[in-house]
Amino acid sequence: MSPDQERAYVEGSRAAWRKMLLEALTNLGGEERDNHDWLIERGKAIAALRRICAEHGDNDWPDDLSLVDIIEKHLARHLSD
Numbered sequence: 001m002s003p004d005q006e007r008a009y010v011e012g013s014r015a016a017w018r019k020m021l022l023e024a025l026t027n028l029g030g031e032e033r034d035n036h037d038w039l040i041e042r043g044k045a046i047a048a049l050r051r052i053c054a055e056h057g058d059n060d061w062p063d064d065l066s067l068v069d070i071i072e073k074h075l076a077r078h079l080s081d
Contacts, residue, residue: 053075
């Protein structure tokens, strides 16, 4: 499996787990969902940034990098060139 294929597999797997978590939290209702919204939102943002950076930047960053650093160092620099 190529590195790009492996990354796509991992991203797909994470998206599936996020979807299942969101469904579970939605069905639980109440405050529990509020406490985990940020985790789901970050996962979606990382997935979107991976797609955008693949086309307009670079994906040489770990998933736990801050969103600001991803945008500034791995996307914006490429867009301003």
